[in-house]
Amino acid sequence: MPNVESAAASDGPPPQDAWHAEFQRLVPLWESLRDTSKVIIPISISRVNQFDAARLDVEMSAMLKEQLVKVFSLMKPGLLFQYEPELDAFLEFLIWRFSIWVDKPTPGNALMNLRYRDERAAPITGKEVRTGLEGPGLSVSQKIFYCISFVGGQYIWSRLQSFSAFRRWGASEQRPLARRTWSLVQNAEGLYRAASFFNLLLFLYGGRYKTIVDRILKARLVYESPNMNRAVSFEYMNRQLVWNEFSEMLLLLLPLLNSSSVKKFLLPFSKDNSAGFSGDEADCPICRSSPSIPFVAVPCQHRYCYYCLRTRCSATSSYRCPRCNEVVVAIQRQGSV
Numbered sequence: 001m002p003n004v005e006s007a008a009a010s011d012g013p014p015p016q017d018a019w020h021a022e023f024q025r026l027v028p029l030w031e032s033l034r035d036t037s038k039v040i041i042p043i044s045i046s047r048v049n050q051f052d053a054a055r056l057d058v059e060m061s062a063m064l065k066e067q068l069v070k071v072f073s074l075m076k077p078g079l080l081f082q083y084e085p086e087l088d089a090f091l092e093f094l095i096w097r098f099s100i101w102v103d104k105p106t107p108g109n110a111l112m113n114l115r116y117r118d119e120r121a122a123p124i125t126g127k128e129v130r131t132g133l134e135g136p137g138l139s140v141s142q143k144i145f146y147c148i149s150f151v152g153g154q155y156i157w158s159r160l161q162s163f164s165a166f167r168r169w170g171a172s173e174q175r176p177l178a179r180r181t182w183s184l185v186q187n188a189e190g191l192y193r194a195a196s197f198f199n200l201l202l203f204l205y206g207g208r209y210k211t212i213v214d215r216i217l218k219a220r221l222v223y224e225s226p227n228m229n230r231a232v233s234f235e236y237m238n239r240q241l242v243w244n245e246f247s248e249m250l251l252l253l254l255p256l257l258n259s260s261s262v263k264k265f266l267l268p269f270s271k272d273n274s275a276g277f278s279g280d281e282a283d284c285p286i287c288r289s290s291p292s293i294p295f296v297a298v299p300c301q302h303r304y305c306y307y308c309l310r311t312r313c314s315a316t317s318s319y320r321c322p323r324c325n326e327v328v329v330a331i332q333r334q335g336s337v
Contacts, residue, residue, distance in 0.1 A: 041132035043222065047207050049112040050221050054210065056108030057095070064091050085162070089155035096147050103137045105224065113228045118142065119208075119218040131226045142217045149213045160185065284308055285322045291334075297321050298330040306331075 065087065072080050080087070099106045105115045115137065122135030138146070169175075169182035192212075199212050209215035284291045286308035293306040300321045309331050312319045319328050 041129060043132035045114070045207055045220075045222055047204065049114060050207075050210050053106070053108035053112040053114055053221070056111055057106050060107045061088070061091050061095065064094075085155055085158040088158070089151055092151045092154070093147070096151060100138065100146060101143055109221065113224050114221045115224040116219045117222045119220045122220075133222050133224075133226050135222070138217070138219055142219055145217060146213065146219070286312065294334040295331050296334050297326075297328040298332060300324050300326040300328070303334060304331075306333075 068087065068091070069080060095106060098104070099109075100116065104110075109115060117133075117135040118138055119135070121139075123129050128134060164182055164185060167178070169178040169185075195212055199209065199215060202208075202215075203210050208220055209218075210221065214220065282291075282303060283289060284303065284305045287305055289305075291303055291305045295304050295306045295309050296302060297304060297309060300323070302321055302323050309328070313328055313331065320326060321328055
């Protein structure tokens with residue numbers, strides 16, 4: 001009985017201020033759930049779109065370069081090849097000037113619905129965050145450094161490689177300074193490739209910065225419009241598949257057709273069987289000249305040059321006369337029995 005009485009005493013009514021203490025404990029949790037400034041919206045940008053955008057930019061540069069090279073097609077051959085690095089740098093500078101510098105996406109990014117965002121100034125939390133894609137574009141310093149690294153860096157590196165190859169720094173035995181410079185260049189290239197490979201692994205894992213320059217600048221590619229779907233047109237692909245299948249069918253059927261049989265089948269439908277051989281009947285129907293050593297075909301008895309008729313009959317066992325479409329079974333000298 002004492003145990004029952006103690007249990008009843010413990011299960012008695014709670015104190016009068018218990019609800020108030022519970023309310024004070026749950027208020028911070030409720031405020032944190034209601035306050036949007038403490039909610040972080042994670043975003044995920046398709047890695048395939050970013051790779052496609054970079055590839056499209058490369059194709060755009062190649063198309064512009066091809067059109068520009070055609071302008072100098074009448075100049076001295078090989079003259080434009082000497083200034084190819086300058087031409088590539090000029091085209092890259094034009095793309096940068098009319099896209100990134102004026103806060104617009106590059107042609108590839110525009111097709112993939114992407115734009116550059118300054119990740120350092122992007123709002124992570126706050127009432128202004130609705131989709132996670134908000135944030136300002138690149139700053140002036142980021143744009144200038146982007147131009148220097150991509151346009152200027154590629155130009156300087158290409159010129160350095162061509163100059164060192166022309167001067168044969170790597171094969172110089174009497175100039176240790178040149179060999180030391182060449183080894184430094186090779187080591188720098190190896191380090192850059194290793195860093196690019198490591199950055200690629202990080203990009204495939206996180207999907208944030210595609211290149212080393214983007215990671216240094218904190219320039220991230222995000223969607224320009226959150227409601228824009230990636231529209232893929234299959235019209236060109238379907239047309240290409242149809243033509244490929246049609247060409248394969250022709251390649252399969254044409255060797256099976258006998259040209260002589262086709263000509264013989266179409267000959268009755270022709271208005272004039274000898275329309276394609278207009279001229280003197282005494283001329284050779286192959287070389288269209290007077291036969292030097294006249295021979296006739298058996299059994300049609302049309303005149304030929306000996307060498308013309310002999311080569312045709314040797315090339316095919318069922319050679320047909322171009323004038324009458326008869327099979328030539330033998331040849332004989334004109335006037336002989």
